[in-house]
Amino acid sequence: MANIDMEKLRKEMELNKVDMSKLQEEMKELRPKIEKSMKEAKESLGKAKAELKEYKSFINDLEKDGLLDTKNEYTIKNENGLLYINGKKQSDEVYRKHQSFLEKHKNIVIEKNENGFNIHNNK
DSSP states (O other), X not given: OTXXXXXXXHXXXXXXXXXXXXXXXXXXXXXXXXXXXXXXXXXXXHHHHHHHHHHHHHHHHHHHTTSOOTTSOEEEEEETTEEEETTEEOOHHHHHHTHHHHHHSOSEEEEEETTEXXXXXXX
16 A cells, blocks of 8 residues: 555546546536437438328228238338339229328338338339
């Protein structure tokens, strides 16, 4: 214990104190930015959930109409105002029935295959 340089130890403690003060200041500055980012992420997640619910409802409606089976692979394509399900062009009546969704999601491809579920917006 006699070999401890008390002056060196005191200086290191002072430096640590200064470092802690700087860190506290940085944290005060970062907090609002982090809170803003978290709020934006939460809003984005909410929008994504709502959009996914909309897609799911559309697909379920197509299944109820007997136009596809969600247990199997399928491809839904909305291209230039024409609706294709598994490569087969659908009637204007089917398009009109789902027009509110299709007009919001022009040029879209929804696929379910062995690789999973994918949505492609071809804008």
